[in-house]
Amino acid sequence: MADPSSYRPKPGQIPDSPGVYKFRDEHRRVIYVGKAKNLRQRLANYFQDLAGLHPRTRTMVTTAASVEWTVVSTEVEALQLEYSWIKEYDPRFNVKYRDDKSYPYLAVTLNEEFPRVQVMRGAKKKGVRYFGPYGHAWAIRETVDLMLRVFPVRTCSAGVFKNAERTGRPCLLGYIGKCSAPCVGRVSPQEHRELAEDFCDFMAGRTGTYIRRLEKDMMTAAEDLEYERAARLRDDAGALKRAMEKSAVVLADATDADLIAVAEDELEAALQIFHVRGGRVRGQRGWVTDKVEAVDTSGLVEHALQQLYGEERGDAVPKEVLVPALPEQAEAVAQWLAERRGSHVSLRIPQRGDKKDLMVTVQRNAQQALGLHKTKRASDLTTRSRALEEIAEALGLDTAPLRIECYDISHLQGDDVVASMVVFEDGLARKSEYRRFQIKGFEGQDDVRSMHEVIGRRFRRYLQDKERTGEWEEPVAPAAPGSAGPAPSGPVPAPAASAAPGGEEGEPREDDGRPKRFAYPPQLVVVDGGQPQVAAARRALDELGIDDIAVCGLAKRLEEVWLPDEDDPVVLPRSSEGLYLLQRVRDEAHRFAIAYQRTKRAKRIRSSPLDDVPGLGDTRKQALIKHFGSVKKLRQATVDDICQVPGIGRRTAESVAAALAAAAPAAPAVNTATGEIMEEDDGDTS
Numbered sequence: 170m171a172d173p174s175s176y177r178p179k180p181g182q183i184p185d186s187p188g189v190y191k192f193r194d195e196h197r198r199v200i201y202v203g204k205a206k207n208l209r210q211r212l213a214n215y216f217q218d219l220a221g222l223h224p225r226t227r228t229m230v231t232t233a234a235s236v237e238w239t240v241v242s243t244e245v246e247a248l249q250l251e252y253s254w255i256k257e258y259d260p261r262f263n264v265k266y267r268d269d270k271s272y273p274y275l276a277v278t279l280n281e282e283f284p285r286v287q288v289m290r291g292a293k294k295k296g297v298r299y300f301g302p303y304g305h306a307w308a309i310r311e312t313v314d315l316m317l318r319v320f321p322v323r324t325c326s327a328g329v330f331k332n333a334e335r336t337g338r339p340c341l342l343g344y345i346g347k348c349s350a351p352c353v354g355r356v357s358p359q360e361h362r363e364l365a366e367d368f369c370d371f372m373a374g375r376t377g378t379y380i381r382r383l384e385k386d387m388m389t390a391a392e393d394l395e396y397e398r399a400a401r402l403r404d405d406a407g408a409l410k411r412a413m414e415k416s417a418v419v420l421a422d423a424t425d426a427d428l429i430a431v432a433e434d435e436l437e438a439a440l441q442i443f444h445v446r447g448g449r450v451r452g453q454r455g456w457v458t459d460k461v462e463a464v465d466t467s468g469l470v471e472h473a474l475q476q477l478y479g480e481e482r483g484d485a486v487p488k489e490v491l492v493p494a495l496p497e498q499a500e501a502v503a504q505w506l507a508e509r510r511g512s513h514v515s516l517r518i519p520q521r522g523d524k525k526d527l528m529v530t531v532q533r534n535a536q537q538a539l540g541l542h543k544t545k546r547a548s549d550l551t552t553r554s555r556a557l558e559e560i561a562e563a564l565g566l567d568t569a570p571l572r573i574e575c576y577d578i579s580h581l582q583g584d585d586v587v588a589s590m591v592v593f594e595d596g597l598a599r600k601s602e603y604r605r606f607q608i609k610g611f612e613g614q615d616d617v618r619s620m621h622e623v624i625g626r627r628f629r630r631y632l633q634d635k636e637r638t639g640e641w642e643e644p645v646a647p648a649a650p651g652s653a654g655p656a657p658s659g660p661v662p663a664p665a666a667s668a669a670p671g672g673e674e675g676e677p678r679e680d681d682g683r684p685k686r687f688a689y690p691p692q693l694v695v696v697d698g699g700q701p702q703v704a705a706a707r708r709a710l711d712e713l714g715i716d717d718i719a720v721c722g723l724a725k726r727l728e729e730v731w732l733p734d735e736d737d738p739v740v741l742p743r744s745s746e747g748l749y750l751l752q753r754v755r756d757e758a759h760r761f762a763i764a765y766q767r768t769k770r771a772k773r774i775r776s777s778p779l780d781d782v783p784g785l786g787d788t789r790k791q792a793l794i795k796h797f798g799s800v801k802k803l804r805q806a807t808v809d810d811i812c813q814v815p816g817i818g819r820r821t822a823e824s825v826a827a828a829l830a831a832a833a834p835a836a837p838a839v840n841t842a843t844g845e846i847m848e849e850d851d852g853d854t855s
Contacts (some may be wrong), residue, residue: 173230177216183209188240189250191258192233196635196689199258201229204247206498208238229262244501245508252475259601264458264472275300275309277322277369282358283330283351284365286313286322293480300372300451317347319379319405320368323361324348373446373484380406424448426489427477428519428528431469432535439539440473443531446487453534457542471496478509486510491519491528552746553596559747560693563730563739566719570693571595575754576627576706577697578608578619579762585769588623589762592691593754602689605765617705620696624709631690632713690718697755699724699738700731707733723755782821782828789816793825804829 188208192201205211215236219227241247255263276289280296288306293299313324323330325340325348333339333352343350351361371379383406390399428443437459444452456473464472470492478486486509496502499516506514519525557569573593580586586609592602606626608619694710696702703722710718721739722731728748729738741748779790779800796814797803803811803825811822 173216176233176235178212178236180209183212183238184240185209186240187242187244187247188238189247189254190236190238191254192229193235193237194232195234198689199260200232201260201262202251202254202258204251206244208240212236212238225262244498245504248498248501248505252479256479264464264469273306273309275313275372277365279365283323283361286324286368298369315408316368316371317342318408320364320371321347321349322365322368323351424489425487426491426524427487428491428531429470429473429493430528430531430535431466431493432532432539433466433469434539437539437542438469439535439542440469441531441535441538442477443527455538457538466494467496470494471502474502474506478506482509483511486514489515491517491524493518493528493532556746556750557596559741559745560750563741563747564693564719564721564732566692568692570691570719572689572691573693573695573754574691575695575697575758576620576623577755577758577762578616578623579766581766585766586619587762587765587769588619589758589765590627591754591758591761596750598757603761605761616698617701620698620702621705621709624694624706625712628710628713628715692719694718694720695751695754696720696722697758698722699729703731703733723751728752778828778831779825782824785821785825792816800829
């Protein structure tokens with residue numbers, strides 16, 4: 170625990186202008202990012218008597234080891250820079266909203282020649298028009314099914330579309346009139362795009378135009394005695410009205426607004442957002458967060474606005490944003506939203522009328538979401554804390570291991586040896602920190618030696634990055650157009666030399682002097698294996714002079730926990746939460762290693778010399794590999810040996826031997842021509 174006075178800047182060093190500040194821990198990891206209208210006043214609040222600080226703020230300042238700041242010209246620039254740094258560094262003490270579930274969107278792929286209507290989840294893609302989010306995917310499909318009668322836009326996948334083009338026959342929807350069948354040329358690309366754009370206009374709330382047009386065409390057809398056409402238009406109008414009824418009118422027509430409500434307690438907060446377009450609720454979304462920093466309702470609202478609209482542009486930002494409390498710098502936030510929309514955005518608290526009533530409904534949903542989340546989350550938080558405490562007690566650690574790294578070795582019959590490193594922080598997987606290794610120095614099933622090499626490589630990098638920490642310099646953020654731009658907070662040392670090319674597989678190669686991810690050490694290293702693997706890992710750390718990182722191994726056979734220099738394992742109860750967490754960590758490392766090993770194997774399948782043997786199919790390839798164990802051993806076999814494999818005649822055996830002999834000696838051993846039938850060796854020899 171650091172003393173904040175040890176890194177407190179002198180008052181005269183801190184400017185009194187707007188800016189963004191970062192707190193870093195002893196490993197140079199950014200743990201908190203904030204902005205201020207007056208940097209000097211804001212930072213002074215962090216360096217007062219610890220007893221007067223909020224508990225979470227006190228934890229943050231005692232975890233930190235340094236503070237830095239960047240000066241900007243305006244409060245809007247500070248808001249933009251704060252958002253970009255939170256997104257880049259993912260600080261552990263900043264509020265981070267998590268979706269309580271994955272919400273589906275109705276998407277129209279306008280970036281394709283023939284736009285497609287479909288259900289989409291996950292990150293938004295450029296050139297795709299989104300509507301929603303919806304509570305359920307089936308609600309989207311029901312709406313689309315009703316609207317395809319009027320807007321027969323393509324809904325099929327790329328494979329179905331190409332097959333219809335090849336055969337010249339449309340799918341079922343084309344036959345029943347719910348697709349305009351552009352795949353067989355019933356409509357031109359331009360006509361189909363116009364249909365898709367009309368579909369988007371209707372979904373965006375411009376519904377009255379199409380209803381009136383259909384009703385007018387219906388009356389005209391009836392007057393012309395075209396009763397069948399009039400009946401079809403009547404049914405089309407009815408389908409659109411039913412689609413509209415699925416989202417009730419809650420505000421005046423043509424109102425576009427997002428309503429945000431917050432329900433919170435001392436530890437957590439839940440947000441609910443209603444998306445109203447054209448006066449109708451088009452989507453609902455919920456977020457939950459741990460209040461890891463001392464933040465009030467206005468602060469929660471500001472963080473929500475940053476996360477919700479940080480990647481949005483144009484009409485995705487509505488004309489009105491209704492909130493329960495205004496952010497501290499409401500004018501700057503409203504200006505930031507207006508810049509993203511391209512026109513004025515009203516950010517306010519509803520006071521009366523329909524919008525106030527709807528806000529009460531949104532607030533009620535937020536309170537229910539918080540109650541449901543706490544019911545689900547309570548046992549999870551308790552379980553993770555208890556698991557970490559049990560591990561610390563079983564291994565004799567002074568504190569709970571908040572960062573755990575696990576390593577696993579994987580290979581196939583001693584070839585293509587790879588290793589994985591997975592990271593768990595606070596009992597949860599942190600996949601952005603995962604790493605994978607290629608081991609090329611030797612071949613064979615020497616898992617102990619492989620483990621020693623991997624641990625040595627990882628922590629050798631840690632020591633190198635740790636030595637460079639004193640030479641590290643934060644790159645200056647680029648200036649906003651038309652502004653004086655951010656300025657560094659005083660003199661800084663020269664930047665460190667950029668990383669040399671190469672390194673571990675999957676390792677980020679930053680060339681800007683920023684500390685590498687290997688610079689963050691764990692409190693506990695777990696290896697997949699028993700006493701030999703644990704001894705190898707401990708020996709690798711001792712050779713590097715690292716004695717403040719605990720090591721243990723988890724053997725699969727009896728799920729025993731092995732410690733260095735101990736003849737007997739530590740046996741945790743089967744019902745132990747600590748054992749369950751170690752199993753999850755070990756299994757994740759095993760999964761990650763096997764996935765990498767299979768990727769390497771797949772690359773080698775395509776270059777198998779057995780592929781050139783005429784008449785040798787997959788079944789007999791599998792039989793050969795299973796009999797000999799690898800292509801390397803098959804290459805050493807004689808024709809008579811190959812004939813011993815069931816289903817292999819002498820002529821085929823001669824062809825196999827000739828193909829293997831013709832392969833270049835320097836080519837890698839292709840042991841994966843049919844490796845699917847074989848099991849990977851996970852490196853646990855205990």
